[in-house]
Amino acid sequence: MTDMALQKELLREKITQVEVTLANLQDRFEMLEEEEQHNMIDHLEDYIDEVHTEAYGLKEYWTALKTEI
Amino acid sequence: MTDVLPGRHGQTSSGSWGQWFAIAGLVYVLLVAVATIGGGFKLATGDQARELFAFASNPITALVIGTIATALIQSSSTVTSIIVGLVAGGLPVEIAIPMVMGSNIGTTITNTIVSLGHVRQGEEFKRAFAAATIHDFFNVICVIIFLPLEIMFGFLQKVGAYLASFLVGGENVSMGGFNFIKPLVSPPINLAEGTLERFGASDVVAGILMIFIGIGMIFLSISFIGRLLKELMTGRAKDIMHYAVGRGPVSGLASGTLITVLVQSSSTTTSLIVPLAGSGVFSLRQIYPFTLGANIGTCITALLAATAVVGGNAYFALQVALVHLVYNSLGVLVVYGIPFLRNIPPQLAEWLSGLAVKKKIYVAAYIGTVFFLVPSALIALSETMGI
Numbered sequence: 001m002t003d004m005a006l007q008k009e010l011l012r013e014k015i016t017q018v019e020v021t022l023a024n025l026q027d028r029f030e031m032l033e034e035e036e037q038h039n040m041i042d043h044l045e046d047y048i049d050e051v052h053t054e055a056y057g058l059k060e061y062w063t064a065l066k067t068e069i
Numbered sequence: 070m071t072d073v074l075p076g077r078h079g080q081t082s083s084g085s086w087g088q089w090f091a092i093a094g095l096v097y098v099l100l101v102a103v104a105t106i107g108g109g110f111k112l113a114t115g116d117q118a119r120e121l122f123a124f125a126s127n128p129i130t131a132l133v134i135g136t137i138a139t140a141l142i143q144s145s146s147t148v149t150s151i152i153v154g155l156v157a158g159g160l161p162v163e164i165a166i167p168m169v170m171g172s173n174i175g176t177t178i179t180n181t182i183v184s185l186g187h188v189r190q191g192e193e194f195k196r197a198f199a200a201a202t203i204h205d206f207f208n209v210i211c212v213i214i215f216l217p218l219e220i221m222f223g224f225l226q227k228v229g230a231y232l233a234s235f236l237v238g239g240e241n242v243s244m245g246g247f248n249f250i251k252p253l254v255s256p257p258i259n260l261a262e263g264t265l266e267r268f269g270a271s272d273v274v275a276g277i278l279m280i281f282i283g284i285g286m287i288f289l290s291i292s293f294i295g296r297l298l299k300e301l302m303t304g305r306a307k308d309i310m311h312y313a314v315g316r317g318p319v320s321g322l323a324s325g326t327l328i329t330v331l332v333q334s335s336s337t338t339t340s341l342i343v344p345l346a347g348s349g350v351f352s353l354r355q356i357y358p359f360t361l362g363a364n365i366g367t368c369i370t371a372l373l374a375a376t377a378v379v380g381g382n383a384y385f386a387l388q389v390a391l392v393h394l395v396y397n398s399l400g401v402l403v404v405y406g407i408p409f410l411r412n413i414p415p416q417l418a419e420w421l422s423g424l425a426v427k428k429k430i431y432v433a434a435y436i437g438t439v440f441f442l443v444p445s446a447l448i449a450l451s452e453t454m455g456i
Contacts, residue, residue: 030315033350034314034315036350037314037315037350037351038311038314040345040348040350040351041307041310041311041314042307044303044306044307044310044341045303047341047344047345048299048303048306048337048341051183051299051336051337051340051341051343052183052336052337052340053183053186054143054179054182054183056186057182057183057184057185057186057188058182058185060185060186060187060188060189061185061188061429061432063189064188064189064429065429065430065432065433068428068429068430069430
C-alpha cells in the first residue's frame with residue numbers, strides 16, 4: 001500500500017470514528033431533549049391554566065410599549 | 070432541569086360524572102341552538118331566507134366578516150357553528166366558505182395575544198411570539214392559495230357537496246335515512262316558538278329573537294364545554310403529548326388534532342404551545358405540526374352542529390361543515406406537505422419575532438395590519454374590481 005493510500009485509509013477510519021461519536025452525541029442530545037419535554041408535559045396543568053390570559057398579555061404589552069416609546 | 074413530578078394520568082377517568090352530564094347537556098344545548106337559528110330564519114322569512122342573504126355576494130367581505138367575528142369572539146368553533154346555523158337559515162354556501170376561511174385567520178389572534186404575556190422576557194418572548202404567529206402565517210398562506218381557487222372553480226363547495234351527499238338521508242343528517250336528531254331538538258324549538266307567539270310576538274319578531282337566542286346559546290354552550298373539557302381532559306392531553314414526543318411531525322399533527330377534539334377549542338391548543346415553546350424546551354419546528362393539528366381538530370364542532378339542522382337546508386349545513394374539514398386538511402397536506410411552502414410560516418414567524426423583540430411597536434403594527442388594515446384594503450379592492 002502506498003503512503004497516499006495509507007493516509008487515505010487512516011483518514012477514512014478517523015472520519016468513521018468521528019461519525020460514530022457524532023451519532024452517539026446526537027442520540028444523547030435527543031434523549032436529554034425528550035426527557036426535558038416529558039418533564040414539561042408532566043407540568044401541563046400549570047400551562048393549561050395560562051391559556052386564557054389575553055388580558056394579562058395585553059396589559060404586559062402595553063406596559064412594555066409605553067416604556068419603549 | 071426541572072425534576073420529574075408524577076404525572077396526573079388517569080385524571081379523566083376519575084373526572085366527576087356530574088361534569089360529564091353537564092357536557093352532555095351542553096352539547097344538547099349547542100344542537101338546539103343551531104337548530105334554533107335555522108328555525109328563527111324560517112319563521113322570520115317564511116321560505117325566502119335565501120333572498121335575505123342576496124346582498125352577501127362578495128367572498129372577500131365574507132372572509133373579512135369571518136376573520137373579524139372570530140377575532141372578536143376569540144373562538145373559531147363558536148363562529149363556525151354560527152355559520153352552520155346561518156347556512157341552515159339560508160346563507161348561501163359559497164359565502165359561508167370564505168367566512169369559514171376567515172375564522173381560521175381570526176382565531177390566531179388569541180394565542181398571539183397570549184404570547185404577549187412574555188413580552189418582557191427577551192428571548193423567551195421571541196420564541197413564544199414565533200410559536201404563536203406561525204399559526205397566523207400558515208392560515209394566511211392557506212387563504213392566499215385556496216380562496217382564489219375557490220372563487221374561480223368552487224372546488225371546495227363541490228367536494229363538500231359530494232361528501233355531504235353520502236351522509237344526508239331524508240331531510241336532515243341521519244344514518245341510513247333514520248331521522249334521529251329532529252325528535253331531540255324539535256321540542257325546545259317548538260316551545261320557544263309557542264312561548265314567543267303567546268307573548269304576542271309576530272313571526273318576524275319571534276324569528277329574529279330566536280336567531281339571537283340561538284347565537285347566544287352557541288356562544289355560552291361552547292364556552293362552558295371548553296372550560297369543563299379543559300379541566301377533565303388535561304390528564305388525557307398529557308398522555309397524548311407524552312406519546313408524541315420524539316415521534317416526528319405526523320405524531321405532532323395527530324396529537325394536536327386529538328387534543329383539540331378533546332378540549333373542543335383550537336385556541337386552547339395553540340395557546341398551550343406558547344409557554345412550551347417560550348421556555349425553549351420545544352423548538353418552533355417541533356410545535357409547528359402540533360399547531361396545524363388544532364386546525365383539523367376544531368372542525369369537529371361545526372360537524373356536530375351540522376347534525377342538528379333539520380329541514381331542507383340540512384344538506385347545505387353539513388356541506389359547509391365538511392368544507393371546513395376538507396379545507397383544513399388540504400391546507401396541511403399542501404402547505405405542510407410541500408417543503409418550499411412548509412418553510413415559509415416558520416421563516417416569517419422567526420423574522421417577525423426578531424423584529425418584535427427589538428421594537429414592541431412591530432407587534433401592534435402586525436396585528437393592526439393583519440386584522441384591520443389588510444381586511445379593509447381587501448374589501449375596498451374587491452368592491453373596486455367588482456368581485
